[in-house]
Amino acid sequence: GESVGLHLPTLSVQEGDNSIINCAYSNSASDYFIWYKQESGKGPQFIIDIRSNMDKRQGQRVTVLLNKTVKHLSLQIAATQPGDSAVYFCAENPSSGTYKYIFGTGTRLKVLA
Amino acid sequence: GAVVSQHPSWVICKSGTSVKIECRSLDFQATTMFWYRQFPKQSLMLMATSNEGSKATYEQGVEKDKFLINHASLTLSTLTVTSAHPEDSSFYICSASRTGRAQYFGPGTRLTVL
Numbered sequence: 001g002e003s004v005g006l007h008l009p010t011l012s013v014q015e016g017d018n019s020i021i022n023c024a025y026s027n028s029a030s031d032y033f034i035w036y037k038q039e040s041g042k043g044p045q046f047i048i049d050i051r052s053n054m055d056k057r058q059g060q061r062v063t064v065l066l067n068k069t070v071k072h073l074s075l076q077i078a079a080t081q082p083g084d085s086a087v088y089f090c091a092e093n094p095s096s097g098t099y100k101y102i103f104g105t106g107t108r109l110k111v112l113a
Numbered sequence: 114g115a116v117v118s119q120h121p122s123w124v125i126c127k128s129g130t131s132v133k134i135e136c137r138s139l140d141f142q143a144t145t146m147f148w149y150r151q152f153p154k155q156s157l158m159l160m161a162t163s164n165e166g167s168k169a170t171y172e173q174g175v176e177k178d179k180f181l182i183n184h185a186s187l188t189l190s191t192l193t194v195t196s197a198h199p200e201d202s203s204f205y206i207c208s209a210s211r212t213g214r215a216q217y218f219g220p221g222t223r224l225t226v227l
Contacts, residue, residue: 032214034215034216036218041221041223042220042221043117043119043206043208043218043219043220043221044157044206044208044218045218046115046215046216046217049214089156089157093214099145099147099162099210099214099216100147100159100162101159101216103156103157104156105156106155106156
């Protein structure tokens with residue numbers, strides 16, 4: 001079936017360095033993608049989204065890159081801070097007329113002091 | 114904007130009882146609300162999609178008689194876990210969307226069934 005997966009389950013990054021979290025998706029019909037951050041015991045927090053007609057979108061300290069050719073999505077966090085420690089999920093929304101999301105398995109980001 | 118709340122944040126109940134979880138969109142009207150379940154260290158699993166005033170659409174494998182969903186208004190949806198058992202213990206999260214495709218998530222409800 002269709003799936004969204006992440007290459008690395010855990011990513012450790014030194015404070016101040018940049019983080020890159022990757023996500024592979026398999027549904028070529030997906031045209032909307034979102035990154036969420038989830039801290040322990042809390043609900044997912046919207047970070048940034050991107051539509052398939054774009055290949056890059058920037059937010060505050062975050063950048064999402066979309067490569068439709070290889071069905072790859074990445075989240076870049078600049079100057080990673082301790083508060084960035086969390087699990088990050090990518091989600092895709094196939095353009096099927098519904099707003100259902102398919103979530104990836106998640107990557108835990110650990111920021112080392 | 115786009116704040117979603119859930120109540121309660123955690124609940125402990127005895128096996129065989131029913132538990133109701135509320136999901137509210139506080140500063141917007143939600144055309145659609147979603148209910149997810151999340152086990153420890155796992156991703157979110159969509160249980161059902163609900164639209165105001167209509168019956169919820171359940172995902173395959175989710176018992177609609179077990180997990181009752183009522184979307185009474187554009188700002189409130191409830192999930193009732195009926196005759197709860199220990200295997201129903203989980204983290205339940207709702208989300209709401211307005212006119213766009215972004216979903217905004219609530220803080221989650223930790224259910225523990227003894």
